[in-house]
Amino acid sequence: QSVLTQPPSVSGAPGQRVTIFCTGSSSNFGAGYKVHWYQVLPGTAPKLLIYADNLRPSGVPGRFSGSRSGSSASLAITGLQAEDEADYYCQSYDTSLSLWVFGGGTTLTVL
């Protein structure tokens, strides 16, 4: 059971918008710790997509955006492309556990 809760899977057609939610608690998001998002393709190095809630590293397309409010966070992907098919993980810090925590991951399928 992950400290941060994500849906196991989401799907969307090319060109559509999908949103992946990440639910935390008062000991992580609710305590003010920010959310970060990663894209993981099998056999490749995980890639940082969004950091500090809504900032994109250089090279990440503007189709990816993030937000956080209260004890929840979300990653939105617009203009869905086949290459977006991957696993997505949220991450933050949990002050009760005193460690960096990840969500369980969400598999995005592009129909």
Added chain:
Amino acid sequence: EVQLLESGGGLVQPGGSLRLSCGGSGFTFSTFAVSWVRQAPGKGLEWVSSISGSGGTTNYADSVRGRFTISRDNSKNTLYLEMNSLRVEDTAVYFCARCPLSGTYKGDYFDYWGRGTLVTVSS
């Protein structure tokens, strides 16, 4: 270009030991904290350990504290993870990942990752 390359994984029996290495290039290695993150088969990501740029501060997940030791040799641009008393549940791909600053902070994220090295603990 920032690159991280892990090595040292393999098959080991329960109770055994293994040392992982991670070489960094394309950046000033000593000025960044670095971490180990693992992914068990079919499971999600799990933070394992972090070390500051100077090596003076280390952090461990409870699941590995007392069994794993993180260290670094900045003269060789290399991060290590000494793993002892290995358990079946330590089976995972181990990634090294760079933190954005020289210290380890609660707000940290991981801005560059390696491709990982597979550790299998089995009899």
